[in-house]
Amino acid sequence: MARRRKKLEERRVLSNPYEAQAINNIKLYRQEIINQCGYCADPNLPKWENITNYILQLPVSQYLHRVSNLAYHNFCPPCLIPRGAKSVLGNGLKFCIMQPRPTYQTEKYFESFNLQVRRTHYFYNNPREKKEEEEEEKEPYVPLFHRKSEWEPESCDSADVEEALEQFKARVTTARARFMKSRPSNLRPSQFNTIERLQDNDEVIVIEADKNLGACTMMREEYMKRGVEEHLGNKDVYKKLDAATAGRMKNVIALEIRTFVHNHTKGDNPLSNQESYWLLDEVKKLYDAPLPKFRMMAKIHKPKLKMRPIVCCAGSLLNSLSKWLDYQLKKLLYLCPCYLRDSNHLLYKLRELGQLPPGAKVFCADAKSMYTYIDFDHAIEEITIWLRRHQHYGRLPRGFPVDAVLDAMRIVMKNNLFQWGDCFFLQIKGTAMGTSSACMWATIYYAVHECELISIWQDRLLTFHRFIDDMFGIWIPDTSYPYLTHQQHWEEFVSDLPFGELIWEDIELGNRLHFLDLWITIDTNNHIVTETYQKELNLYQYIPPASAHPHHMMKGIIYSLMRNYKLQNTHTEDYYKMAKLLFQRHVARGWKPSVMKEYIRAADRSIRLNPPQLTAVSLEPQEEEETEFQRDCFYLPWVFHPNDIPRQIFQKLFQEICADVFEEQCGINKLTVAYSRQKNIREELTKAKLYEPAGKEASTYFTGESTTT
Secondary structure (H helix, E strand, O other): HHHHHHHHHHHHHOOOOHHHHHHHHHHHHHHHHHHHOOOOEEEEOHHHHHHHHHHHOHHHHHOOOOOOOOOEEEEEEEOHHOOOOOHHHHHOOEEEEEOOOOOOOHHHHHHHHHHHHHHHHHHOOOOHHHHHHHHOOOOOOEEEEEEEOOOOOOOOOOOOHHHHHHHHHHHHHHHHHHHHHOOOOOHHHHHHHHHHOOOOOOOOOEEEEEHHHHHEEHHHHHHHHHHHHHHHHHHHEEEEEEEHHHHHHHHHHHHHHHHHHHHHOOOOOOOOOOHHHHHHHHHHHHHOOOOOOOEEEEEEEOOOOEEEEEEOOOOOOOHHHHHHHHHHHHHHHHHHOOEEHHHHHHHHHOOOOOOOOOOOEEEEEEEEOOOOOHHHHHHHHHHHHHHHHHOOOOOOOOOOOOHHHHHHHHHHHHHHHHHOOOOOEOOOOOOOOOOOOOOHHHHHHHHHHHOOOOHHHOOOOEEEEOOOOEEEEEOOOOOOOOOHHHHHHHHHHHHHHHHOOOEEEEEEEEEEEOOOOOOEEEEOOOOEEEEEEOOOOOOOOOOOOOOOOOOOOHHHHHHEEEEHHHOOOOOOHHHHHHHHHHHHHHHHOOHHHHHHHHHHHHHHHHHHHHHOOOOOOOEEEOOOOOOOOOOOOOOOEEOOOOOOHHHHHHHHHHHHHHHHHHHHHHHHOOOEEEEEOEEEEEHOOOOOOOOOOOOOOOOHHHHOOEEEE
């Protein structure tokens, strides 16, 4: 009877083409929903059965580690966001995507390992003669300027070493075979489909929120317009170039760096051979490297949404000289009286104060667009005077290359060339954004003015510090004057803060405020009390257990967070409050309560046994030792995969096959498996290179403006 009814139904549908089309459309729509969301409810079934079916189709790992606080910041109409975006972006941008099986491309990893062993074997058995070492002029070894040797021995003289290398590779490959089975990824097919729909989307762009507040979705049209209106459209700061001019300027940058090396290899305090060769090698290696890319992050923590400009200069031609400049400027930090390294540095300074004078207030301020508001001509003039004065009084580090540093500043700050889509720009005002030396340049620039401020207001400033563009201090009013005079003194101090074109905003004065990641309060006994501060829009997207990260690293992450909470919170109850919140937030990320409870308790036990201490930060330049790089272990590079061969097997095979032979022949018997991670969601969705839909290229947003020829 059932078979007969089915046949009758099929005949009825075939006789009605409209009904057949409708059924087909429903099937297609159902499949589309399944592709996007992973599951489509059946309206003919009760709710409880749909829920059961949904749970049954989930992979085991996702069912056991469900994330309950999936969220992201959305600035788009909901109808334009691909279905399932919350399930992807809610995992966090650091979520590593697990491939179905570990990589087969291990040949290059063993080649790197074999090269280390062969080189070490050669130099261990062929040491340089002492006479050659005495005759050769020694220079301090600086890891930053280390140049990798291009010499690659095909094999070493020892047959035992070569045999050990072959056996180790063969045994690892054999032991790894049983781990090479294909398993489900930590993302569902529907989530991969959502990632594809978010990549290169014509309407929506995924960007990062400033202050590590998570992922944001924004209309691509609004993103492009904000880039022009808030930043690149400002002709006083950025100069628009055509492609040919940008190409010629890139050649000029290479020439200027070569000229810089040539001019400063002789004379007073010349560049070392290591520095000169490194800079010239970088120019040769990066000559054809692509230009830095411009992008933006959303400053969602501000009352009014703004964009933070970022230039990705890593691996660019100009940044090689900027790295050298940053290395030299860091030697001058001890001459910056208000410099802060981090919040722990500030905590150490505050704990030293003890009881504050009556009427003391804490204050903070934020520099307005610090990098672009630093006028280059004013900055180079003030920094030159500052350096020459310290040079005259002998306060600079021994052998500090003042002339070379000033020349490098001019080259780096005047040649910040970058690309945004099909447009090219030269930054003509302010600090060269994205370059390695930008932070130190801005820090030293305002430090020149801070020395003046301290000399004028030292009676009113109990402490005065700055972390790049964030200022903090403790103000002491003069009690011998009436209140109105106190206010006048404070207003005069505020009016003295600007320097050149750099101004300060969001200035607060009171008994309680937040600075960096701290709440800082003056209690009724005039003591400083601190607590952990976390922004309201923080999504707390800790790494979930489903991410392709090593699970054992969570112990270190939890201990690090607990240690920070212990240092940041003056009162024990605040420390325990943060520990409780840490537990709840990790459970919301899918961690088992029992596992997370054990991690937090273990960290707390360790902190009780060895309480963390705030230590003084030494800013004095350290004398560089005249030594060379010494290897103490061999490194085997490897891409981590949760289902790959565990590192314990690597170590076991190394000890069985290689340890004794390598110790005898190379002087080393240790192995470190140097894991690298797989791609994460950030790398898939927030790329530095701008995607430009047809007809919406970056150049179309500069209408009416001709490019510079």
